[in-house]
Amino acid sequence: MKLINVIIFNGLSVLIRMLTLIGVNKILAIYGGASAFAYISQLQNIVNLSLVLPTNSVNSACIKYTAENKKASYELWRNCTFIVLIASIIVSIILVVFSRQISLLTFGTEEYHKYFLYLAVTLHFMAFNIHLQSILNGLGKLKEYVISSIISNILSAGISIFLIIIYGLKGALISIVISQAFGVIATYLIGRRVGTFSFRTLFGTIQFAQLKKILMFSSMAMFAGAILPLSLSAMRQMIINFCDVESASYWDAVWKISTIYITLISTTLSVYYLPKLSSLDQKKELVREISSGLLFVFFISLSSAFCIYLLQDWLIIFLFSKEFAPMAPLIKYQLIGDVFKMLSWVLGYFLISKACIRFYIISELIQWALFIALGYFFLKKYGVIGAVYSYVYTQIFCLLVLFYYVLKYFKEKGKERENNESIS
DSSP, rough: OHHHHHHHHHHHHHHHHHHHHHHHHHHHHHHHOOHHHHHHHHHHHHHHHHHIIIIITTTTHHHHHHHHHHGOHHHHHHHHHHHHHHHHHHHHHHHHHHHHHHHHHHHSSEEEEEEEEHHHHHHHHHHHHHHHHEEEEEETTTHHHHHHHHHHHHHHHHHHHHHHHHHHHHHHHHHHGGGGGGGEEEEEEHOOOOOOOOOOHHHHHHHHHHHHHHHHHHHHHHHHHHHHHHHHHHHHHHHHHHHHHHHHHHHHHHHHHHHHHHHHHHIIIIIIHHHHHHHHOOHHHHHHHHHHHHHHHHHHHHHHHHHHTHHHHHHHHHHOOOOGGHHHHHHHHHHHHHHHHHHHHHHHHHHHHHOOOHHHHHHHHHHHHHHHHHHHHHHHHTHHHHHHHHHHHHHHHHHHHHHHHHHHHHHHHHHHHHHHHOOO
């Protein structure tokens, strides 16, 4: 499918997601206040971290290998389903057994341990929904993928808004751990209607050789999925320690603005570029796709960042409330970091598509270690704005490193091709 078609279809899904996020954030700002964002973000990070093993262990591999061979994918899907089920059970057991310790570590009190018990149940449905959407993505069934995403987002937002209005902060915490689980019903029915999903295609005999192949490839996504929420939690805790909870909430609100507008870019890369790059092998075709991707991302991210910067005062009131006005100085630097981050993602998806496992993991480790180290230094010196300073410098460094490695990759592949031709 052409990029423009992906942008149009995916743009519709992103628009719905943006509207639902805006609605939920606005309701949360009104009924929960500024300090609520820090608690919500901490719990959301735990949810994201809990989903790393069940989903990141298969998603990238499922998309890549389905895109490469759509006609022989049932065996792949069954193995992926097996991994999702086993991983979900393992994580659920951990959540149940250590719920009080996780609550104490996350919130500083055992009072919120029950939310992790709820998560232990709903985690299975969330993970399976993401798995089914990955299959639709790999098959190139964009229409079905978009419809599934839209329905999931609307269901999640409706449940979240209802619970926040009725129960305030407690309702928001409940919604974080249960609202995303209901989308699996819609996704399965959509896939079944087009003849993709059935018990036979998703469950059956597994092959350990393929399990190993899937897990090896997906180790990149698992590592990235784990280190990001851990890094954000660490940065948030440092802001609370060096500044206060309100400052951490302002920083979280800035990240939410980033999440809203970069979703279009990140999901387009996931839906279009990962399957596309996985299906290409010729240097000329790969260079063309990467170049067009960089140009597209640069134009969209820069223009979006510029518009948000001009409208930042209005957006703060519209998305949150006047109580969040102190976050304004952080936005400019966050937007600069976002532009470099999005450019890095184009190159990062190339590494994933070509299974450059070792370098990808090392680069992710260095990136977020640098983010925390610089954050510690800048927070002590500049206050909460130091967190976004750290983000900018980290993303610039990451882009330069990835650009160097991609050039090196093509150079080495060119030499290999020349050697093979000379031998033959």
